[in-house]
Amino acid sequence: MIDISFHKANSIDDTLNLLSSTGAKLIAGGTDILPRMQKGTLIVKSLVDIHQLSDLCFIRETDDRVEIGAATTHSVIINSSILQQYAPVLIDAISTIGCPQTRARGTLGGNLINASPAADSAPPLLALDADLVIRSKYGEKVVPLSKFFVGPGKTVLEPGELLTTIRIKKIPARSGAAFQKLGKRKGMAISVASVAAYVELDTNNRIKDIRIAYGSLAPTPLRAYNLENCLKGYAGETPVVIENLEKCLQDISPISDLRATSEYRKKTALVLTRRVLEIALSNARK
Numbered sequence: 001m002i003d004i005s006f007h008k009a010n011s012i013d014d015t016l017n018l019l020s021s022t023g024a025k026l027i028a029g030g031t032d033i034l035p036r037m038q039k040g041t042l043i044v045k046s047l048v049d050i051h052q053l054s055d056l057c058f059i060r061e062t063d064d065r066v067e068i069g070a071a072t073t074h075s076v077i078i079n080s081s082i083l084q085q086y087a088p089v090l091i092d093a094i095s096t097i098g099c100p101q102t103r104a105r106g107t108l109g110g111n112l113i114n115a116s117p118a119a120d121s122a123p124p125l126l127a128l129d130a131d132l133v134i135r136s137k138y139g140e141k142v143v144p145l146s147k148f149f150v151g152p153g154k155t156v157l158e159p160g161e162l163l164t165t166i167r168i169k170k171i172p173a174r175s176g177a178a179f180q181k182l183g184k185r186k187g188m189a190i191s192v193a194s195v196a197a198y199v200e201l202d203t204n205n206r207i208k209d210i211r212i213a214y215g216s217l218a219p220t221p222l223r224a225y226n227l228e229n230c231l232k233g234y235a236g237e238t239p240v241v242i243e244n245l246e247k248c249l250q251d252i253s254p255i256s257d258l259r260a261t262s263e264y265r266k267k268t269a270l271v272l273t274r275r276v277l278e279i280a281l282s283n284a285r286k
Contacts, residue, residue, distance in 0.1 A: 070109025122221035123196035126213035149220035176283025
């Protein structure tokens with residue numbers, strides 16, 4: 001029998017004290033950490049339960065941002081009227097995660113901290129230029145999501161630090177976003193590839209700002225900066241030609257595994273990129 005100490009945190013400060021004093025792992029939904037513990041791929045001696053902390057479970061708007069607590073569940077996100085208005089692309093992506101039971105337990109913060117290259121919430125949040133609020137006993141800092149992932153299963157989080165909030169800017173008029181994912185089956189599938197895009201048009205229907213992000217196409221979820229730079233200033237009413245889209249191959253480094261070959265993923269990236277850009281541009285012109 002595995003001997004594990006279990007602590008239920010009563011506040012963020014309580015959580016930080018427990019993290020620094022016990023070296024514990026956090027548990028909110030438990031949809032990732034418990035299976036890994038059962039398989040023996042993760043050894044844990046102490047757990048801190050944060051899933052009921054009101055300070056980490058919220059969706060709220062300020063004048064120019066939307067803020068999501070790290071322990072907010074996927075199902076709450078899907079049903080949020082605030083996110084339906086300001087970030088429907090995130091809802092589209094979250095809706096593809098697991099099954100209803102998983103979405104009822106799993107949390108947005110957990111999906112990001114797990115740092116899987118296939119994390120479905122990461123591409124839309126990268127496309128929305130999200131940043132993360134991180135707390136420790138020594139203060140608070142803000143980290144762009146684009147700098148959060150450092151490798152498969154690895155982030156910039158240091159021991160004793162806690163992700164508290166995910167922040168995204170409210171999208172302005174003449175902007176649109178989209179998400180597409182390819183998996184082995186429609187439900188409960190880890191993505192073979194996923195793509196999200198955000199575009200903002202100027203008054204001449206040219207792309208004023210653009211962000212494109214990928215999942216399952218590199219060691220971490222990432223932005224496609226080469227393709228973005230190529231498409232800035234592009235006329236939003238004209239088709240995006242394949243020569244432009246091939247710039248995305250400079251940004252990605254897909255591998256071959258049980259789900260797909262690297263060449264298949266490259267071809268998939270081109271197809272999904274075209275689709276999300278067409279949808280995002282259409283939404284921006286509405």
